[in-house]
Each structure stands twice: as C-alpha cells, then as structure tokens.
Amino acid sequence: xxxxxxxxxxxxxxxxxxxxxxxxxxxxYAFLVTAPLLAAASALRRGLIAGLSPAHGWSLAAxxxxxxxxxxxxxxxxxxxxxxxxxxxxxxxxxxxxxGVPISYAVATVGAESSSRVQRGIxxxxxxxxxxxxxxxxxxWTTLHGASSARSAEMITYMFDIENAFLVxxxxxxxxxxxxxxxxxLFGVLTAFTMLYALAAAYYNHHVAMDVAPNIxxxxxxxxxxxxxxxxxLAWRAPPRVVQGLNPSVALVRFVRIGSPLxxxxxxxxxxxxxxxxxxxxxxxxxxxxxxxxGLRSILSQVRQIEAQDVxxxxxxxxxxxxxxxxxxxxxxxxxxxxxxxxxxRIAQRTQRxxxxxxIDVDMFKLFNDRYGHPAGDACxxxxxxxxxxxxxxxxxxxxxxxxxxxxxxxxxxxLAGAYEVAARLCASVRHINLQHGDSxxxxxxxxxxxxxxxxxxxxTPQKLVASAxxxxxxxxxxxxxxxxxxx
Ligand SMILES: Nc1nc2c(ncn2[C@@H]2O[C@H](COP(=O)(O)OP(=O)(O)OP(=O)(O)O)[C@@H](O)[C@H]2O)c(=O)[nH]1
Numbered sequence: 269x270x271x272x273x274x275x276x277x278x279x280x281x282x283x284x285x286x287x288x289x290x291x292x293x294x295x296x297y298a299f300l301v302t303a304p305l306l307a308a309a310s311a312l313r314r315g316l317i318a319g320l321s322p323a324h325g326w327s328l329a330a331x332x333x334x335x336x337x338x339x340x341x342x343x344x345x346x347x348x349x350x351x352x353x354x355x356x357x358x359x360x361x362x363x364x365x366x367x368g369v370p371i372s373y374a375v376a377t378v379g380a381e382s383s384s385r386v387q388r389g390i391x392x393x394x395x396x397x398x399x400x401x402x403x404x405x406x407x408x409w410t411t412l413h414g415a416s417s418a419r420s421a422e423m424i425t426y427m428f429d430i431e432n433a434f435l436v437x438x439x440x441x442x443x444x445x446x447x448x449x450x451x452x453x454l455f456g457v458l459t460a461f462t463m464l465y466a467l468a469a470a471y472y473n474h475h476v477a478m479d480v481a482p483n484i485x486x487x488x489x490x491x492x493x494x495x496x497x498x499x500x501x502l503a504w505r506a507p508p509r510v511v512q513g514l515n516p517s518v519a520l521v522r523f524v525r526i527g528s529p530l531x532x533x534x535x536x537x538x539x540x541x542x543x544x545x546x547x548x549x550x551x552x553x554x555x556x557x558x559x560x561x562x563g564l565r566s567i568l569s570q571v572r573q574i575e576a577q578d579v580x581x582x583x584x585x586x587x588x589x590x591x592x593x594x595x596x597x598x599x600x601x602x603x604x605x606x607x608x609x610x611x612x613x614r615i616a617q618r619t620q621r622x623x624x625x626x627x628i629d630v631d632m633f634k635l636f637n638d639r640y641g642h643p644a645g646d647a648c649x650x651x652x653x654x655x656x657x658x659x660x661x662x663x664x665x666x667x668x669x670x671x672x673x674x675x676x677x678x679x680x681x682x683x684l685a686g687a688y689e690v691a692a693r694l695c696a697s698v699r700h701i702n703l704q705h706g707d708s709x710x711x712x713x714x715x716x717x718x719x720x721x722x723x724x725x726x727x728x729t730p731q732k733l734v735a736s737a738x739x740x741x742x743x744x745x746x747x748x749x750x751x752x753x754x755x756x
Contacts, residue, residue, distance in 0.1 A: 270504045274497040277303070278490055285487055292485035297344040300489060301337055303496035307461075308333035310503040314457075318450050325378035325454045326503075328370040333496070335370070339363030347484060358410045361424055362403055368431045369399045371458060375438040376532045379451045379525070387529070387568050394532040394561045401539040401554050408546035425473045432466035438531060445516050445524035452514060453507035460502055464495035526569070533562035594669040596646055597653035605668035605676055609730045612666075612680045617724040624679040624687035624721035627737040628656065628694060631714045631749040633673040635707035648713060649673060652698055659697040660690075676737075684721040684754055691717040691752040699750065709749075716744035720755035 281299040285292045308330040315326030342360040373395040377388065405427065409420040439462050443455035468491045476488040502508075540554025592604035600608070609625075616623040630636070630652060637645040653667075656675055660667050670676040677694070679687050695717055703713035718741025722733050736755035744753040 270501045274501055277497060278493050281490055281493060282487060285485065285489070293483060294348060296485045296489045297340070297348065300340050300484065300492055301344065303493045304333045304337040304340065307496040307499040307503070308337065310500045314453075314503045318454070325374040325451070328374040328378075329454070329458060331370040332367045333499075335363055336367040339367065343484070358407055361410060362406050365402045365406055365427065365431060366399050368435055369395055369402070371435055371462070372398065372438065372532060372535055374454075374458070375435075375442050376529050378442075378454065379446070379448060384568065384572065387565060390561055390564055390568075391529060391532055394536055394557070397554065397557055397561075398532060398536050398539060401536060401543060401550070404547055404550050405539060405543050408543070425478075428469055428473060429466075432462065432469055434535070435462040436466050441524055442528065444514070445520045446514075447516060447521045449507060456507060457499060457502040461495050461499040464498055468492055468495050529565055529569075530562060533558045533565065536561065597650050597669050599653050599657060599675070600666060600668040602668065602671060605666070605670060605678070608666045608668070608678055609734075612678055613724055613730045613733075616680065616722075619681075620723060621681045622683045622721045622723045623733065624682040624684065624690075624719065625733050625737045626677040626679065626687060626691050626694070627670065627718045627734075627741045628675040628677065628691075628715050629717075629741055629745070630673040631716055631745075632705065632708050636705050636713065639705075639707055645673075648703055651701060651703060652713065652715065655697050655701055656694055659694050665690075679721075682721060684719065687719045687721050688752060688754055691719045695750065695752055714750035716741060716749045717752045718742065718744055718755065719752060 277299070281296065284295040284299075288295050311326045311330035311333060315324075315330070318326060339360050339362075342357075342363055346357055346360065373391065376395075377391050406424065409423050409427075436459070439455050439458040443452060443459045446452035446455050472488065472491055476486075476491070480486075481488050536554055537558035540551050540558060542551075543554060544551035592600055592607070594601040612623055615621075630649070633645065633648075636648060640648075649669075653669065653675065656667055656677070660677060662679070664680045666678045668676050668678075677690070679690060682690070695715055698713065698715045699710070701713070705711065705713045708714060718737045718739065720733055720736035720740055722728055722736070740753040740755040744751050747753065
C-alpha cells in the first residue's frame with residue numbers, strides 16, 4: 269500500500285511539473301518539502317511504536333529529516349520570494365549539512381556504551397560542536413547571499429559528498445553490528461536511506477544542478493523524492509526478513525559498540541582539521557575539543573569497565589561463598605570439607621605432622637525429629653552448629669556439616685591426645701546448652717564423637733582417616749552415646 273502511494277506521489281509530482289510549466293518550480297517545491305516531512309513523520313511514528321532506546325534513534329532521524337526539510341524551505345523562500353540566483357546560499361547549505369548531525373549522534377549513542385549521564389553529556393557537546401564546525405566551514409566558502417565563486421560552490425558539493433559517504437558507512441556499520449532487532453530496523457532504514465540519498469544527492473549536485481537543470485522545477489527533481497519515500501515505506505512496516513535474519517558476530521558487535529561513541533570525536537577532529545586553513549584558531553579549538561572529548565570518553569568507559577569488574581568480582585566471591593556454605597547451619601558444607609581435607613592432607617604429608625579428624629553426630633536425632641517435628645530438628649541442628657563453631661578455637665581448624673545430623677572437624681597439626689581434648693570440650697559444650705530431648709536418656713540433646721589422627725604416609729589416604737574416625741564414632745554410639753571414642 270505505502271509502495272503504491274509512493275509511486276502515486278512521484279507520478280503526481282511529474283504530472284504537475286509537466287502540466288504547469290509556468291508554475292513548475294512552486295509545484296515541485298511543494299513535493300520536495302512534503303516528501304521529507306512524510307519521512308520525518310514516519311520516523312516519529314516508528315519511534316512511538318519501537319519504545320525507549322531505538323525511539324531516541326528514530327527521533328534523531330526525524331530531527332535530521334526536519335533539518336533537511338528546513339533546508340528545502342529555505343531554498344524555496346529564496347527562489348520564490350527573494351529572486352535568488354546563487355546555487356549555494358549559506359543558510360540553505362548549512363541546513364543541508366546540519367541534517368547529518370542528529371544521524372551521527374544516533375550512530376554514536378543508540379544502544380552503545382554511553383548510558384551514563386556524563387557520557388551522554390559529552391556526546392551531546394561533541395554533536396553540537398560538530399554542527400558548529402560545519403557551520404564555520406560552510407561559511408568559509410559561502411555567505412548568506414551565496415558562494416563567491418564556482419570553486420567555492422564546488423567545494424560545498426564535495427563537502428556534501430564526504431558527509432553523505434560518511435553517513436552511509438557509519439549507519440551501515442551500525443546495521444551490520446546491531447544485535448537487537450529494533451536497533452537493526454532503525455539502522456537498516458537509515459542505511460537504505462543514506463545510501464539512496466548519497467547517490468541521489470551526488471547525481472543531482474554534480475550533474476543536474478551544475479549542468480542540465482540548475483533550477484528546481486524539472487523532472488530531475490523526482491530523483492530527490494525517492495530516498496525520502498523509500499524511508500517512509502521502510503519505516504512504516506515491520507522489519508523485513510532480511511534484516512531479521514542478520515546475525516552479527518559477537519566480536520563485531522563488541523567492537524562497534526565500544527567504537528561507535530568515538531565516531532563523534534573523530535568527526536569533530538576531521539572537520540576541525542579541514543578548518544585549520546581558513547580559521548586557524550577555531551580549527552585548533554576543534555582539535556583540542558575532539559582530543560579532550562575522546563580522552564574523557566575513554567576514561568569514563570574504563571571507569572565503567574572497572575566498576576563492572578568490581579561488581580563481577582564481588583558477585584563471584586559471594587557465589588563461591590554460597591557454593592561452599594551449608595544453607596541450614598551456615599557452616600562450611602561437604603564440598604568445603606572435601607577441599608579442606610585435600611589441602612590439609614597434602615600439608616601434613618609435606619610437614620609430616622599429624623592431622624586429626626572428629627566426626628560429630630547428634631544422638632537419637634531421628635527421635636528428636638519425630639517428637640518435635642522437622643522445623644524444630646532444623647533449629648536444633650543450627651544451635652548445635654553454633655555451639656560447635658564457638659567451641660573451635662584455632663583459626664586453622666575447619667568445622668563443616670558432613671551430612672544430615674553429622675558434623676566434621678579437621679584439626680591440622682594435632683595428635684590424638686589433643687584431638688581428644690577438643691572432642692571432649694565439644695561434647696560438653698553441646699550438653700551444656702541443655703536443649704530439651706524427651707526421648708534421650710539425659711533428657712537433652714547430646715553428641716557422640718569419633719576421633720582419629722594420622723601422620724600421612726605414602727600408603728595412607730584421607731579416606732583412611734575418615735574411615736577410622738567413622739569406626740570410632742560407631743564405637744561411641746555402641747558404648748552409650750554422649751561420649752568420645754578414639755580410633756585405635
Ligand atoms: N530436621 C532435620 N533432620 C535431619 C536433617 N538431616 C538429617 N536429618 C535427620 O536425622 C536423622 C538421623 O537419624 P539416624 O541416622 O537414625 O540417627 P539418630 O536418630 O541420630 O541415631 P543415632 O545416631 O544412633 O544416635 C534422620 O531422621 C534424618 O531425617 C536436617 O537437615 N534437618
């Protein structure tokens with residue numbers, strides 16, 4: 269439907285030029301102003317549909333198109349009401365040039381790394397400076413009344429060529445590296461538009477305006493309608509399949525995401541360098557601004573990267589903590605026990621010092637659960653863990669929940685006698701909290717502890733230490749519970 273309307277638009281444009289030869293200029297201007305206005309309206313509409321981040325890009329596209337429309341209106345005013353005869357009046361040329369600034373800003377900022385306010389502020393300052401430098405460069409070749417010579421008019425045409433080529437490359441790179449469909453749609457439309465516009469403008473500026481038809485009102489004007497109408501058609505519909513199917517490589521996406529904010533600084537630098545010959549101090553100021561803008565942006569990017577790394581490191585530490593901690597009791601879990609045992613065993617092997625292991629089991633815990641319920645059982649385990657943790661004194665000792673109602677304590681550099689002392693203290697500590705247990709002979713919660721200690725040799729393993737402590741624990745249970753037994 270939009271395609272048919274666009275064809276109708278062009279046909280009507282042609283028919284009116286042919287039917288009204290005396291008013292061809294006015295008739296043609298009406299179409300040349302309407303076409304970019306329609307494109308701006310369709311960009312705004314798409315922005316409203318797309319929502320947030322790309323909306324900002326669509327609004328910038330609309331602003332670009334409006335600036336271009338103003339350029340055409342300015343040309344209309346001069347041609348129809350001021351009897352202009354110069355091809356390159358400054359005001360009109362400037363508006364055409366400024367049209368590229370919002371698109372450049374969109375290329376630099378949409379979906380890019382510039383999410384902080386300061387970064388966006390720097391981008392905005394650079395974009396405005398870019399506009400001002402364009403302005404200065406433009407008025408070094410022309411005045412409000414027009415270019416002083418054919419050479420100056422030609423220079424302005426080249427400036428358009430450079431700007432248009434730059435916009436094609438910039439939008440195409442963003443299209444190729446857009447990972448989100450909405451961003452891809454935005455830059456897909458902008459790439460198609462800037463390409464067609466660059467071709468149309470180059471043909472019109474170099475061939476039509478210079479040689480065959482210097483004034484508006486010829487059939488050549490239809491060429492100018494085309495890019496804007498294509499913009500309307502593409503922005504009106506949902507993204508076509510070819511755009512949906514693009515699948516950029518992660519490396520390219522990252523490169524462009526990080527690099528695109530630098531585009532503005534580089535553009536300011538390029539225009540400032542061009543200005544150096546005509547307006548030296550302004551050119552130098554532009555170069556300095558570009559360098560400072562680039563530097564500040566890089567610093568801010570690095571600050572954000574370091575912040576992100578800090579958050580990651582913090583999260584990783586928290587995750588590791590979680591992975592090695594028992595949820596219920598807060599003491600290290602079985603995984604942490606295994607790692608610690610491995611580590612301490614190797615140290616003991618190297619130093620030839622004894623390593624002791626205590627296996628601590630809550631007595632008649634099944635009956636406790638049955639009588640008081642599972643939640644009360646959980647609370648009991650938490651309390652026992654707290655008491656055990658408090659009773660462990662050396663920093664190198666590691667208390668862990670071994671499984672179920674069983675805890676384990678690794679005591680590096682501890683012979684059997686010392687380990688027995690610790691076990692007896694733990695046993696007494698649990699008894700002294702006086703946690704009621706109606707089905708236990710003592711009427712309160714107690715623990716049994718099996719103790720083993722080994723000086724590791726070539727043919728012993730940590731598993732042997734665990735098995736010895738386990739046998740001792742079994743003995744403690746068999747001998748009446750609430751007691752410590754040593755492995756023989
Ligand atoms: N509430 C609670 N109970 C648990 C948890 N883990 C294991 N248990 C229970 O602990 C009980 C252990 O029972 P048993 O292995 O028969 O040992 P016991 O009843 O303590 O008997 P003895 O060890 O011979 O004194 C089982 O009923 C398990 O369901 C836990 O995280 N919370």
